[in-house]
Structures are given as structure tokens and as C-alpha cells.
Amino acid sequence: MxxxxxxxxxxxxxxxxxxxxxxxxxxxxxxxxxxxxxxxxxxxxxxxxxxxTTGTCMGMLHGGLQYLLTNPELTKTECAESGVMQRAAPHLVFAVPFLYIVDDPDKVDKYEAFFTYYDQFQKAKYGRPHVKLTQDEAVGLEPGLGRGFAAALTNDEPGVDVFxxxxxxxxxxxxxxxxxxxxxxxxxxxxxxxxxxxxxxxxxxxxxxxxxxxxxxxxxxxxxxxxxxxxxxxxxxxxxxxxxxxxxxxxxxxxxxxxxxxxxxRPTKGIHIILDRRVTSVGVGVNAIDGRSICILPHENTTLIGTTDNDFFGDVDDVRPDNQEIEYLLTSCETLVPGIRQARIIRVMAGVRPTLYQYGINEDKVTRxxxxxxxxxxxxxxxxxxxxxxxxxxxxxxxxxxxxxxxxxxxxxxxxxRRRTSELPLPGGDRVLSRRDLEKLAERHKVPVAAVNRLYYRHGSMTEEVLEEGCREPGGRNLVCTCEPVLEGEIRYGVRREWVRTLDDLRRRLRVGMGPCQGFGCSEQAGAVLGLELGLDPETVRADLAAFRQERWKGQRTALDGEQLRQQELAQGTWLHGGGWGVE
Known part of the structure; x- marks a missing residue:
């Protein structure tokens, strides 16, 4: 502008x-x-x-399963809209298979009737009918599960990179x-x-x-x-x-x-824990210790656990997770997934939902x-x-x-x-590229196939445009991030076409700094490329790098203790001793 x-x-x-x-x-x-x-x-x-708020949600274009009994019209709308988004951005949306765990044997039939009702809405979002599994069948499908539950019901919901x-x-x-x-x-x-x-x-x-x-x-x-x-x-x-x-x-x-x-x-606060690996291969729906529903969601090379749902009375510019909320999620999950605490928490994010004002009902029942x-x-x-x-x-x-x-x-x-948004694709969603198409692009531009696959996930049919514009320049094929295969050329493209002005913008566009290293292994190189493309002076680049790493550290510090905290503090100290700035 x-x-x-x-x-x-x-x-x-x-x-x-x-x-x-x-x-x-x-x-x-x-x-x-x-x-x-x-x-x-x-x-x-x-x-x-x-x-x-958008950036702190779980990243699911789900069909509103939790509103089926209280607001079936909302469930119907969500399923239909999920289908619209899948058609608009087929490269960006992916199916997540879910197991919903039923603890009480006396409630298995009730839950199956519930999912049978949901099946009639699922067609609009290309969902498959549910299947009831025994405990042995569920554990065979997901070995990370513990035992002691009555049954599991299958479902699939679309996931998406919200950024x-x-x-x-x-x-x-x-x-x-x-x-x-x-x-x-x-x-x-x-x-x-x-x-x-x-x-x-x-x-x-x-x-x-x-x-x-x-x-x-x-x-x-x-x-x-x-x-x-x-x-x-x-x-x-x-x-x-x-x-x-x-x-x-x-x-x-x-x-x-x-x-x-x-x-x-009536704003409500929700937090998500992000683990450094996939602790399950499928999404798992869990009954929390207070009876609410939470999810364990494999996403990219990480796992998301969430969410909480509590009234928020503070400053919406300063929303932070607390240890009680983190423990609530971990305790709710560990009985069902015993190995969940063995994974390293790499970040905890908190956000506030702009929920409409209602008086006299529990926070988790506030209308959506x-x-x-x-x-x-x-x-x-x-x-x-x-x-x-x-x-x-x-x-x-x-x-x-x-x-x-x-x-x-x-x-x-x-x-x-005339309304048109339900008919038209989003940029990159106009055609689907095959695996062979992507392999040819990798060969032609001399970049790793893994990097081209990630380019396609982010940019869809515009993948070749990104390669042509950003990666033919000197250094454009260099990998900047090893957690997430990001090329220098893609950073340049983001600056020129997608309003990237800071490292934090770059994180949202390309997931730089969202993997296990949380940016401490790649942000310096990414910041250098960004600074050159934007024409920034060294002090501005340093200030942006410090702000980025400080923000990453804030998302980690709350959740760390014991050996994890000592290891991370050692890494921070090593970086600071080597010339880093601004992490407190």
C-alpha cells in the first residue's frame, strides 16, 4: 500500500x-x-x-463434532465450509486420521450412535464413515496408546497450515x-x-x-x-x-x-503444547481429567496437544500459558499415551478467542x-x-x-x-502437481526433492514460479533451515510477494524457527538473507534477530524444567558467548 x-x-x-x-x-x-x-x-x-488468534489455533478445518448435539446447524456449516477450503487449497489441506477413545464400556453404544449421526454431515467435508475398534485393534493401529479403555472410534478431519x-x-x-x-x-x-x-x-x-x-x-x-x-x-x-x-x-x-x-x-483463553516429535501417528481424542475433550495431533514433524478453554480477564496483548495449564494437558494425556512426557516440549503457545458475550454458562460452553x-x-x-x-x-x-x-x-x-468465494481457488490451488511433476522440477532447478515437496505444500501450483524467481539467483538453492527444508530463494520470494518484513513474518510464511531448534540453528542465516533482500542496515538486522529469539525463548521458558531447562540454558549460553544478542 x-x-x-x-x-x-x-x-x-x-x-x-x-x-x-x-x-x-x-x-x-x-x-x-x-x-x-x-x-x-x-x-x-x-x-x-x-x-x-488465527496463529494460535490447532490448525484443523474440522467439522464441528463437539457442537453436534447443541448446535447441529453449526456442525453442518462447518462440514460444508471445510469442504470448500479443501477444494480451494488442495495442496495445503491434509487429512488427519483420528481415534476417539471411549473409556467406559457402558458408553460405547452411545458414542457410536453419536458418530453415526455425525457421518451424515461428514460427506460435505469428504470424511469417511466411522469405524468402531476394539482396544486391541486400536493399539495395533497406534502402538503409542496405553491400555485400559473400552473401545475407539475412527474419524478423519482436515488439517491445515493456518499461517x-x-x-x-x-x-x-x-x-x-x-x-x-x-x-x-x-x-x-x-x-x-x-x-x-x-x-x-x-x-x-x-x-x-x-x-x-x-x-x-x-x-x-x-x-x-x-x-x-x-x-x-x-x-x-x-x-x-x-x-x-x-x-x-x-x-x-x-x-x-x-x-x-x-x-x-467473552474472550476465552486456550493453550497448546508443541512437542519435538510425533508421539502418535494419528490424532487422538482424549477425555481430560475434568471431562472436557482435548486432542493429541501429529503435525509436520511435531505434536500439538490442546486445547484449554478458560475465561480470560487480562490484557489480550499479553497472553501467556501457565504451568497449571501445561500440567492439565500432560496429565490428561499421559494415562492414554504413557510415553508423552519423554518427548521434549519445544514451545507452548497461548491465544484468546473472540467469543461472543454470554452470561451464566460455563466457559467451555460459550457459543462459537x-x-x-x-x-x-x-x-x-x-x-x-x-x-x-x-x-x-x-x-x-x-x-x-x-x-x-x-x-x-x-x-x-x-x-x-454475486458471491464467488465458494467457487474460486486460492492462489496455488488451481491445479494439482503429481509426484513426478515435483521430481522434474527438482531435477530442472537442481534442488533437493524434499525441498520441492515442501515448496509445493506451501505454494501449490506456484511452486515453479517460486523456483524461477528466487532460486536462480546466486545462493538461491542454499538450504537455510535443516528442521524445515527452506531455500534462500523462497525467503526472497516471501519478501517480494508475501509481505515478509521481519523474521517473525518469515516464521509464519515458511516455518523457519518452528522446528526442534526453534530458530537457534537457522535464524542467523535467515536474518542475513532477509536483511540483504530488504536492504536493512546491520543494526536493524541484529535487533530483529534479538527480538525473534527472545519471542522464541518466551514460548519455551514456561514449559521447561529439570534436565530440559539445563540443556536449553546451556545452548542459550553457548549462543550468547558466541556473539548472540538479547535473550534474557
Whole structure:
């Protein structure tokens, strides 16, 4: 997004139809939907895409199994949307076979009836009908299981790299004309009174638009856009839009407050433990010590365990796991998977869900539905829409409903508002490459087949474009990360095409620093490549490297004790002694 200078030196921007605040999966999906409808769209994210709630979820496009009895309509929607995403990004979505463990022999028939009911929804997400297994059959399928349970039921759910999914949605918005910027923080909303000169014409139009019946409300104020700041350069600018959409997840109330409005959420906190290896070959559904459901999920070359679900009353900018939550997850899993504590914890991540406000029910029962608020109807504030709640799997539907509201407010004709996001692939999802295709690419570009396989997983049909653009330059074929086969050329491509501006951005795009070394074996080389591509001075590169390693260490320190802690502190000390910076 290139700013235009005004006469007084401030940075401003030509007016947009829609300004979307928040670059998580919901905001990016809103921007994509609006751009596909032909609207002039701007999308801003204060940190990076999937740096908030989206990036701390388990990475499952599941069918809403847990809501089957309480909200079957949500389950139906989630299954359908899971199928849409599998068609849109076939290279990025993978099937995860699951075993759901039944402890009580008296409940086996009940659970089987439950899964039989779920089978009718599964077809929409290409799921296979469940199968009941005896204990011996389940242990034969997954030797990591202990004994003492009655039966197991099979199921499969789609997994996805949430970071790649989020950036591909944002990229598709950009490819359809949206201006997209990360590291761009909202400093304030541009709000006018109905009679203000700067918005007199807009206000008159708004009054005409709302004068449709005895119940219509004339707007008292109008949101005209936002004042934003590039958090890396400090540059301020003004972005004006006919409609501003607040899609900031747990930060939604902060943005509505800038317009003088009160919007309540009931945020809930969830944590995930990440282990350095696969402790099971399939996903395992476990009943936790308090009766809640948690999962053990093999993902890439690691294992995720989660999640918790607790009311969160703190600062959403400072969400940290605690030892009690970590122990809750490990204790819940170790009876069923006895060897789980033998694996090394390489990170614990914590996030906050933007769940809708509900009073008088347990935190784990809070609705996962969503709301779209037109603040002109609700609060007599024109040009302002908020979307909150929901889940990653239904982000496309959330965006579609939000774009419907935006289109109606802008008075678009029916042909212009045609919904298209369920029909079109995401970038790289237009065709599937065979194993032989990938082998030929590896031969042609003289790179390891393993690296090309990973390129294909991340970029799909654009794999050859990445190789052509980034890897033909000197050093482009060099491997930067051994935990995850990342090439120098792919880093260059990320800078040029995917808004990579920091090492943390690079981690989300390419998984640099997400393997067992947590970046301490590859971040220095990756930072050097990044600095050269961005033209950064050495001090800026050093500061970024220190911030990256500090953030990685924060995710490890809470979970480490005993021998693991001593080993990691030795590694940290060795690195510091050799010239590292900033890890405390």
C-alpha cells in the first residue's frame, strides 16, 4: 500500500469503498470477498497475518463434532465450509486420521450412535464413515496408546497450515485489487458528526439511505476511515473509506471504543503444547481429567496437544500459558499415551478467542457462533460494521455475511454482489502437481526433492514460479533451515510477494524457527538473507534477530524444567558467548 503525500507532509490515501481492520483469517476473508465483488478495498493488520488468534489455533478445518448435539446447524456449516477450503487449497489441506477413545464400556453404544449421526454431515467435508475398534485393534493401529479403555472410534478431519492459509487469503484479495499492509496499526478512527463540513455530502446520503420506514434511524455520526501508523517505520497516514469493517478478533472492543461505542465479548483463553516429535501417528481424542475433550495431533514433524478453554480477564496483548495449564494437558494425556512426557516440549503457545458475550454458562460452553453488527442500525453510527465470534473453519461464511452487509450499505446492484468465494481457488490451488511433476522440477532447478515437496505444500501450483524467481539467483538453492527444508530463494520470494518484513513474518510464511531448534540453528542465516533482500542496515538486522529469539525463548521458558531447562540454558549460553544478542 503506497501512501500519497498531502501538502502538509502527512501521508494519506485515496478513498476506498471498504477499509478492513484486522488481518487474521476473518479480516483477510472479508477483504477477499469484497475485492471479488469489485469493491476498492484496503486491508491493514497491526502486526502480521495470523499473528493473533488465527496463529494460535490447532490448525484443523474440522467439522464441528463437539457442537453436534447443541448446535447441529453449526456442525453442518462447518462440514460444508471445510469442504470448500479443501477444494480451494488442495495442496495445503491434509487429512488427519483420528481415534476417539471411549473409556467406559457402558458408553460405547452411545458414542457410536453419536458418530453415526455425525457421518451424515461428514460427506460435505469428504470424511469417511466411522469405524468402531476394539482396544486391541486400536493399539495395533497406534502402538503409542496405553491400555485400559473400552473401545475407539475412527474419524478423519482436515488439517491445515493456518499461517499459509491466512496469507493466501490475503494474497488472493491483493490479486483481485485490494491494497494490503501488515505492521500497520490503527491509531484512531476518523469520526465526524452528522453536520460536519467534511462529511456533509456523505451524511446527506446516509440520511436518505436510512429513511426507509418509521423504524429507520438517522446517523448521529459517521466513521470515515482510520488513522494508521507503520509500526516499523513510524510513518503515519490516513485511510478513508465509505465503510470501515472492524474484524480485529479479541481487539474488537478496542476499535469500537474508538468510535465511542461499547461492544462486549467473552474472550476465552486456550493453550497448546508443541512437542519435538510425533508421539502418535494419528490424532487422538482424549477425555481430560475434568471431562472436557482435548486432542493429541501429529503435525509436520511435531505434536500439538490442546486445547484449554478458560475465561480470560487480562490484557489480550499479553497472553501467556501457565504451568497449571501445561500440567492439565500432560496429565490428561499421559494415562492414554504413557510415553508423552519423554518427548521434549519445544514451545507452548497461548491465544484468546473472540467469543461472543454470554452470561451464566460455563466457559467451555460459550457459543462459537458469530455476529455481524451494522452500527448504523444498532448505534446510529454510519459507515461502520463489526464482525466477531466464529471459528477459523467458518471464516469464509463470516466474511460473506459481512460483505453482504457492506454491499447493501453501498447500494450495489445484485450482479455486483454475486458471491464467488465458494467457487474460486486460492492462489496455488488451481491445479494439482503429481509426484513426478515435483521430481522434474527438482531435477530442472537442481534442488533437493524434499525441498520441492515442501515448496509445493506451501505454494501449490506456484511452486515453479517460486523456483524461477528466487532460486536462480546466486545462493538461491542454499538450504537455510535443516528442521524445515527452506531455500534462500523462497525467503526472497516471501519478501517480494508475501509481505515478509521481519523474521517473525518469515516464521509464519515458511516455518523457519518452528522446528526442534526453534530458530537457534537457522535464524542467523535467515536474518542475513532477509536483511540483504530488504536492504536493512546491520543494526536493524541484529535487533530483529534479538527480538525473534527472545519471542522464541518466551514460548519455551514456561514449559521447561529439570534436565530440559539445563540443556536449553546451556545452548542459550553457548549462543550468547558466541556473539548472540538479547535473550534474557
Amino acid at each position: 503506497t501512501p500519497v503525500k498531502t501538502g502538509d507532509g502527512r501521508s494519506t490515501q485515496t478513498a476506498y469503498d471498504v477499509l478492513v481492520l484486522g488481518g487474521g483469517i476473518t479480516g483477510a476473508s472479508v477483504a477477499r470477498d469484497c475485492a471479488l465483488r469489485g469493491l476498492k478495498v484496503a486491508l491493514v493488520e497491526r502486526n502480521d497475518f495470523a499473528s493473533g 499459509r492459509l491466512n496469507v493466501l487469503v490475503a494474497l488472493d484479495a491483493a490479486l483481485h485489487g485490494a491494497d494490503v499492509a501488515n505492521h500497520t496499526e490503527v491509531r484512531g478512527l476518523i469520526v465526524s458528526d452528522a453536520g460536519a463540513k467534511e462529511s456533509e455530502q456523505n451524511t446527506e446520503e446516509a440520511e436518505q439511505d436510512t429513511d426507509e420506514g418509521p423504524g429507520a434511524r438517522k446517523p448521529r455520526r459517521r466513521v470515515l476511515g482510520a488513522l494508521v501508523r507503520d509500526t516499523l517505520t513510524g510513518e503515519d497516514r490516513e485511510i478513508r473509506a465509505r465503510v470501515t469493517v472492524n474484524a480485529c478478533g479479541p481487539w474488537v472492543p478496542r476499535i469500537t471504543a474508538l468510535a465511542g461505542l461499547d461492544y462486549r465479548l 457462533d458469530f455476529e455481524v453488527w451494522d452500527h448504523e442500525e444498532r448505534d446510529a453510527v454510519a459507515g461502520f460494521v463489526t464482525v466477531a465470534g466464529g471459528k477459523m473453519t467458518i471464516a469464509r461464511i463470516m466474511a460473506e455475511k459481512t460483505a453482504d452487509v457492506v454491499a447493501a450499505k453501498l447500494g450495489l446492484q445484485s450482479e455486483s454482489t
